[in-house]
Amino acid sequence: MIFKSTIGLALLCMTASQAAQLQVRWDQQSNKVTMTNLEPAPLPATGWSIYFNCMECATGASQDKVAVEHVAGSLYRLRPQTGFAGLAKGQALEFGSHKSAAMTKIYKAPQGFYLVYDNMPEQAQAIGDLKILPQPDLISPQELYQRNEQADVLPATALPPIFPTPLKLQQGQGTLHLAIAPAIIAAPALKAERTLAESLLRPYWPKGAARLARSSLRLAIGQVEGQASPEAYTLEVDAKGIAITGNSAAGVANGLQSLRDLLPVRPDGRASGPVDLPILSVTDAPRFAYRGFMLDVSRNFQDKESVLRLLDLMARFKLNAFHFHLTDDEGWRLEIAGLPELTGIGAVRGHSNISGVRLQPAYGSGPSPNDKHGSGFYTRADYLEILRYAAARHIEVIPEIEMPGHARAAVQAMEARYRRLKAAGKPGAGQFLLNDLEDRSEYRSAQEYNDNVINPGLESSYTFIEHVVKQVAALHREAGAPLRTLHVGGDELPLGAWEKSPRSQSLIASRNLQGTAGLWNYFYDRVEAILRRQGLAASGWEELGTRAEMAEGKRRQAPNPHFMQRGFKVYVWNNTGNAADLGYRLANAGYDTVLAPATRFYLDMTYNKNPGEPGATWAGATDIDAIYDYVPFDHTKRSGIPAAVQERLTEDGKRHILGLEGALWTETVRTRPEMEYLLLPRLLALAERAWAPEPAWAIEADPVKAEALHRSAWSGFVNVLGQRVLPGLGQVNYRLAPPGLKQEGGKVYANHDLPGVPLHYTSDGSDPSAASPLVQGPIAERGLIKVAAIGHNGRQGWVSRIENN
Template identity: 30%
Template structure:
């Protein structure tokens, strides 16, 4: 009896004692977490239209009855129902959730898994959407939180790609398709064989990317640049072409008195675009004439494009060239997950090589503020980092699986000098930087940071100063949820301090441009709002009666502020849909991002007809945070499209947006219709340009960012600079569908020939150049099947790669003598780079 009482007292006392740090550390090292996506299209709980079903298995190798631990983890969509009675799951904010033992928790038994099943809103179907770095803490948050080791990311030693050991394999179509009507194929090797075009060329043709307006080989002779160049400048400064000359020097084309004459002259040609140029390569010398220094710069880039990367011989040619679009942009999201300064500089260099000229830098969002602003240190000291600090005194919440390491690559910011350096480097490469600090929605980093400022100054007794830039309205009782499920991420557009803060930020950004000697030409205000915000804000009552849209009021007011500073205003098209056009400046840039498969051409045409500067930004083809192919292991989002491969980007016809209904499908792999009868473009109206986008919610490293950009960015550059003859001309008032057949067989054949030219230059010439510069581009997938003779056939959609197959005997070079049934997996490789392994037993 005494022994029994001792045991009972021991159990009671042990349960009463909370975890100590050593216990928490041990648990974080040894707790095994396994996440399984059971079904992407589940039968949902009542009142939920779409959801997916998942299971978390938690296993400890030792017994633990303690209940004082909690786990925090990122789940992009809110969990709406859980079925395990031993745990409670709570949505904190954004994507952050908490798992805690319930009153019914019976403890861990060594080696036995606790399984939690739960339903989550909407859908997740690519492995990159399932976030890492689960955090273990004690319930009172008295101990130092630790990342659960089993949820850390790894890297495949062969491919260099990210690995997620906490995530069980995806093997079925039920994990890929988001609804009963979803027909999205699992794009494995056999699918690619049946739906891809085999490269025909075995070497690079005489051409460059992007394709010039006109190029003529004038002889079969070549000019040898290995002896250097002798530069002669007429009416142009050396500084304006210095970046191109430096690029030439990196491959061994240096300036020497005995070198080949390189004559560059500015000569205005009436009626030609500013960036127009001619390039003539002869035995006597190389002659460039251009309208502007930018044109001369691009002529030198074309000269570099003529090099094959193996020698310094250049064919004798004559090129006459000018861009199709004035605006040829790339958007980089450095806010969600930070991109290093070096990545930005490297990207600028590559953009310039392929004649892109606008860099839209997304510098602030809910998950991070990335630009140092003089006088507002908290913006970057707090807003530049995510870590485990639930009170957000020193950092933002650890959204997007950020973990607890402030030194992680997802954290950081650009100092004022960093930004000045970026501006000057971009200007040297003839690229205009368009900064964006998203408001009034997507502003949580700013709001939290200014609360930290408020607390600091209040503690010092500086109450008036503390209020000056405070972005919280304590009287606003509105309950809302943003698209990313935040309940506190929207600036109150009725508060005077909101506009004081924006004015302070604008002055800070414009000041940095002045210091750099690079004018701020365009500022992107974002213009996203959160539906339902401000409805119960006392200070908004009057404005709500006066204005139909408070978001419209905000955009109009901020646009006026930007214009008064001598800067063009830019915004996303959905926000601009709320404004009264007559209250807007005449010089407005609209990034139109409506999905083409859902009538996205309508808004584009409407904004073009307003004579706004429309930058085509349709996510179906310009969002490079979507996967190359529909496969769970291909990184990316999925809401607008399931696959954006290099060919799709190449096939884009941005002058005729509705026409894509003939050749593309929607996100559920269905044909769709684009009706342009009521939304036609006015005569002579067209877009100012097009922009590619790299959003970063699922891109945690610069290496991953390069993988997502290249080689798609080269196809994008092709479309931004060159309008092909096969592109279907816009005709007002048409209805396009899979059966309309405006894009006829002749155009299809011409497009195929142009594609073969492009991929040959890409595969044999440009990708090897990028490889020499250390760019981690995507190795193409492999297509495999049987030819007409029943022989096993392999190819990669982009040529120049070796192919390996895996049989029961291991990996070996591919050859047609191996029966298809014996092949377990395939992969492509080049040099020391190996692509993703593709299993043959795809569903």
């Protein structure tokens, strides 16, 4: 980093209570931080540190006697050096935070600043005056207009009636007129589905009106002809009423979600009264048995209510697997009986100068241990409620306990336990210890830690894992949602780990293992045995089923034959570089595979390259079309990936593709609105691709015909999202993209990536609102034209602007 200070003479020492009166500004365009003292007392010449979190920061040589030091992970500190003169009122110091990059995004902003004096090392003072000086957009409204022209605007009568696209749908003639709610007829075994049906109908008719109903809504379990999936269903609407039959209760629930699509959009339950449903017949079943979504609650904690809200969204769009990323370096989020340190230490982030008290601040959580996203965990009661809530919606919860890497929260907590018990002279202090205290291995993890790995040379590591597995499995049994598989992580073990650990090296020698690779196999042999004793199968990230090899002079991951016949399920996230076809190679080798490609399904990636757009960039920008256009069995289509250099899926390999999964990592996500913004509408494209049959455009050989088919299907998809699906979500904070604009012939033309979304405009310099004029054709007014999509709840989307002179 480069530092510049405008510092006068050293003055009197600033007190701790005045620390918050520092002002911080980050210039997004220049990547520079300016820190100004607003107090009469100066920041002294010595005796303080200012800590902050920063993603992808680049530290370097100090200038002007001020240095920035990397502590660990995303935590940095600013410290005065010899000769620093102090910072008087009104004076500022300036430092560069990042190297230049193609995309300078808002997520890179330094955050969570706080001041600590050396003579009061446990008293941290938060610095709350932080603002970002934004960089202009890089994508012009004209570019957006051209992009949005890939879809046609459809009238409401032409919208696909059911989402995601069903397997078979036959439209009939006429409508079913429902003046009052239909009577619900269901067997006792469909209690949860009856409740769902009642909740769907309640906004449309007064409570109790169904007693006078002449029509019925019949729910039943029965064989769906030609469909083996337990989630298959039929939905029949005729002049007598509605009938939903599923191969199981899950099929009935899916049918009810499709019925929801036929009901008019009344997001706030207003205007109850008669409803006309189209006469139709649907036979439907999912393309993939596994349709998953992963939520990371370790990096930034999300409360129970946010998780339940997310499960409702998943059920609504027929996603059936909730991959719950509960542990990582920055937090352990599940109460485990017998190990209170896991949550007492491993679930708490905040400043402390004393080792073993809590985890360090991360991702802007700041100095306070009371920050509700840095700290937090699910009690046993919370987790039971989540499991039961998911089970009622036919969603399988797959908890993830990260190992052996990404385990810093657990490693720190168990070391603190060991030191406390040892100091007290208690027996069994090392029973659950996870790290070799003599380990001198040199490594740096993907998240910049050098102490985040469970040591396979310690028997106590396996004692810990077995205890945790037993406790998690017991919680699932208590909830009535038995655990079938545990996701055991396995990703991103840093190079160099274990190499200078006496305990690991002793194990390698005694077992005649082949170095670190052999130690890896030994570790997961032991983990699998633990799981089997609980009746569980092993799932993990792709590294669980791979080993490193050299190919054409480059290191790459290849299927690991050691675990090939074990029934391991691998989740393949890395589809970059020479790993683009890794998912196919693993499936062809016989591994059951879930495709979770980062460049398509990582929903924490940014929508586009505009600097103010939230989300990370390491896997690129991912807009709705990138997900919609993904062809699971041939990812080279509509991707720019050269097919010639990719391994193709064999027919046997296709049978090993279990399904698709989206993921939301939360390094850049703290609040529920931020989470929903990144998820929607992209989660709906994932739902479409995981449920719907393979689209005609993906199998059409003629490129001209394929393009026409794609335009028609894409138009239907984005229109139904903008006009019906998203408005039906109530107060969910889905993204409203900036409109496209073009100026032609003295008029301004506007469009949107979700055709049919209401656009409003102004020409007086103010931002549009729901009270502003609607865009109903070319805008002829002169001046600065501002246009924004306005959601059904009055929420304003991104504003686009263009001069019409």
